[in-house]
Amino acid sequence: MGPILESLVNLQSIEINLRTTRKNLKKCQMGVRLQQQRIEQLQAALEAKKEEIKLTQVQYNTMEIDLKTREEDIAKMRLALNSARTNKDYSAILTRINTDKVNKSKLEDQILALMTQIENEQALCKEIEQNIEDETQRYHQLLQDSEERKVVIQEKIDKLTSEKDIACKEVPAEPRSFFERLAERYDGEVLAEVEKMKGANRGEHLCGGCYMKIPLESVNALMTKDDVVVCPNCGRMLVLDMSDNQQPAN
Numbered sequence: 107m108g109p110i111l112e113s114l115v116n117l118q119s120i121e122i123n124l125r126t127t128r129k130n131l132k133k134c135q136m137g138v139r140l141q142q143q144r145i146e147q148l149q150a151a152l153e154a155k156k157e158e159i160k161l162t163q164v165q166y167n168t169m170e171i172d173l174k175t176r177e178e179d180i181a182k183m184r185l186a187l188n189s190a191r192t193n194k195d196y197s198a199i200l201t202r203i204n205t206d207k208v209n210k211s212k213l214e215d216q217i218l219a220l221m222t223q224i225e226n227e228q229a230l231c232k233e234i235e236q237n238i239e240d241e242t243q244r245y246h247q248l249l250q251d252s253e254e255r256k257v258v259i260q261e262k263i264d265k266l267t268s269e270k271d272i273a274c275k276e277v278p279a280e281p282r283s284f285f286e287r288l289a290e291r292y293d294g295e296v297l298a299e300v301e302k303m304k305g306a307n308r309g310e311h312l313c314g315g316c317y318m319k320i321p322l323e324s325v326n327a328l329m330t331k332d333d334v335v336v337c338p339n340c341g342r343m344l345v346l347d348m349s350d351n352q353q354p355a356n
Contacts, residue, residue, distance in 0.1 A: 108332020111345055113276040114285060114297060120273050122294040124266040131259045138252045141245045145238060152234045159227045166220040169213060176210045281334045281343075288342065298342040300325060316340035 107115070183203045190196035274282055288296040298315030311320045318339035327335050328346050335344045 110332050117273045118297050120270045125294045134255050145241050148238045169217045313337040315342040
């Protein structure tokens with residue numbers, strides 16, 4: 107492998123490392139953002155639950171007023187019962203009192219159910235508030251850890267960027283430009299090693315990137331020239347495995 111291909115192999119190694127490090131930086135930042143979103147979701151759930159409690163409380167207060175009114179009406183009818191002049195009037199008033207007492211009992215059950223509902227929702231609010239407190243503590247710890255990691259990662263990115271600048275100078279302009287275009291397409295995986303086929307197809311070669319067959323002329327060109335040879339299928343730059351003592355096929 108000649109100097110050009112060796113410099114491209116070196117450039118790819120740096121490029122992949124650089125891209126991986128940049129992804130780690132994004133993951134670091136994303137972790138903080140996800141934790142922040144989790145807290146925002148809990149806060150939204152808390153506000154919604156508080157609003158629900160307010161509406162239930164209004165309904166509870168309305169029923170309490172209604173209950174008080176019914177109790178006053180029953181008290182008035184009891185007084186009227188004592189002053190009834192006829193059995194018919196007495197019976198009518200008593201029937202109304204009994205009916206109102208039944209309705210009052212139903213209303214009391216509804217009020218009790220609302221009171222229980224409010225208490226349960228208030229308990230749930232306290233649970234959400236505790237979750238918010240816990241998640242906020244995690245957020246601050248995650249933020250601190252993230253900031254520390256970001257410094258280390260950024261230092262590595264700066265170092266790799268400097269190494270890439272140096273490595274780029276060792277590659278001629280045209281293959282370097284081609285390398286950069288392929289790097290965007292294949293996320294840094296620009297080079298593909300030539301692999302020998304086994305079995306019945308022994309002696310033929312495959313692209314290690316797309317695993318499609320490579321013409322013999324391309325393999326021979328790699329063995330005899332220090333030049334860029336691309337896979338006719340995927341377009342990656344081809345290189346020979348330096349640990350494989352391949353010889354041109356006859």
